[in-house]
Amino acid sequence: MTVLVVSNVRPWGDPPADVVITDGVVTEVVPAGSAPAGDDRLDGGGSLALPGFVNAHAHVDKSWWGQPWVPAGGAASTRERIAYERGHRERLGIPNVASTTAVLRELLRHGTTAVRTHVDVDLGTGLRGLDRVREAAAALDDAVELTIVAFPQDGVLRRPGVLDLLERAAASGAAGIGGIDPASLDRDPVAQLDGLFAIAERHGTWLDIHLHDRGELGAFQYELIIDRTLATGLRGRVTISHGFALGELPPDRQEQLLDRLAEAGISGTTVAPVRTAPLPWPGLRDRGLPLGLGTDGIRDLWSPYGDGDLLRVALDFARLHGLSTDEDLTRVVELATVGGAPFVHRASHGLVPGARADLVLLDAENVPDALVRAPRRRLVLAGGRPVVRDGEPLAG
Structure with a gap:
């Protein structure tokens, strides 16, 4: 002892x-x-x-940190950013152990000791991103504890074979599998969710769905995810990341959706991006729904921004939501620390x-x-x- x-x-x-x-x-x-x-x-x-800070939403496999500066591609939409990344990642050797290790060092430098990271699983990289990320964590002697989500950044159904890769990732020990914009990217939300929930049920993994779609289209997918969660054994094991639509709905519609999210035990994460609508975070808190903060990508082909400091993300969250009292500012830091525990599967933090x-x-x-x-x-x-x-x- x-x-x-x-x-x-x-x-x-x-x-x-x-x-x-x-x-x-x-x-x-x-x-x-x-x-x-x-x-x-x-x-x-x-x-x-x-x-220790808990980064509830990261993509540590995507970064070019440690390499010469890479100009932003100027892609605007999610679909365009995906295409730009796919067209340029090979010349940067993404994913690779060195850049991922460098990103993890920056997270650690700023006090982050636990991370839920999404790792791309697609027809180009297969499952090797998972191996690269695990090697990077080992290079830091696991000073940063990782919870890995196998993530289909390029879509699920529109790329035949991705569901099989997600199945293999879950079988190989990934803590979660991801989904992305079932309606606008795959254009078949029911089929995408059916496939993802089936894998998660078979392997007992968590499910983390990135939802960028706005307004009522996003709200519709919220409802589909809630329905699937209630119909399966995944209550309390599903996260909706980004979820911009929730902040854009009228107050009565928000309240209705918040009640249903609470019934299904669905958590959320945000990276507090500028020019998005504030989330109804007091409503989430009052219903006991976890909300985690994350860095998203750091210096990658989606964006040149990010330094790994979760306190800066928390400050962005405070500014986005117009917070200024000591009580509220402290609550935001709680989101970045103890509030992140469920996303890295810690009963106590x-x-x-x-x-x-x-x-x-x-x-x-x-x-x-x-x-x-x-x-x-x-x-x-x-x-x-x-x-x-x-x-x-x-x-x-």
């Missing part, structure tokens, strides 16, 4: 405390100076302490006994100050192991 004491920190801005970690798990949080002696001790110096000891120390006055300034991460622990010190990863 190994005991580590992280002393003199301020969990969530509370009075100074000591965090006691035993074999990589938080066992006690006690007033500063009262922790028993351990095998090792780290002085937190009065830093603000937060749980936080600075509480029984949780994996993922801990981030920052020089900030309080949580709102950390959100607004996004200061350098002074120390990051993953499973009780120091993995970042003074902003520099120690792993990989």
Whole structure:
């Protein structure tokens, strides 16, 4: 048994405390100076302490991070972006272990210790993206814990053979399988969802459907996904990512859809993109529906943006939703930390006994100050192991 004491920190801005970690798990949080002696001790110096950030929606296989700058392609629609990516990824060697490792290092540098990542599975790459991502995680000694979703970025039905690849991915240990715009991309929403739900039921995987379609077309697909979830054994195991339509509906229509989402236990993730409608996140919270924050792609053929800092995504979320009170700003940081636990299949995540000891120390006055300034991460622990010190990863 190994005991580590992280002393003199301020969990969530509370009075100074000591965090006691035993074999990589938080066992006690006690007033500063009262922790028993351990095998090792780290002085937190009065830093603000937060749980490790949870990136609930990433695509770490797509990035060209570490390679020379790649100009954006100018593609506007989802279909055009898919085509542009497919036409240029081979010259960049995407997917590859080096770029994926570099992206994971950036996530870790900013305090992210757990990630749900979508990994492309298609007729061009087959399943090799899954292997590349696993190799990259191993190169960092699994300092970033990954939950992998096999993702059919190029569509499901319009590319015969993709359903078979998703079946193989699920059989090989992927935690989830994905779907994308059943109506506008495959143009057969019923058949796409039938195929995906059947695989998820057979293998006990989670299901994460990217839904970019807007307005009533998007709402229609929400309803189809809800119907399938209620008709199967997947309640509480389905996520709708992006889901822009939910924020665009009239209030009474939103309320109706929120009630049905709660009945089916369907969660959501967002990357808080600019120029989209705010989501009814208080309604999701009041119904106990998880909402996770993610970076989406980082420096890839869809977009040149992103640095891996989930605090910046959380700030974008706060701005998009017009939030300014300390209470609301703190709630947004909760979305980026403890609120992400369901998306990486953790029953507990936080600075509480029984949780994996993922801990981030920052020089900030309080949580709102950390959100607004996004200061350098002074120390990051993953499973009780120091993995970042003074902003520099120690792993990989």
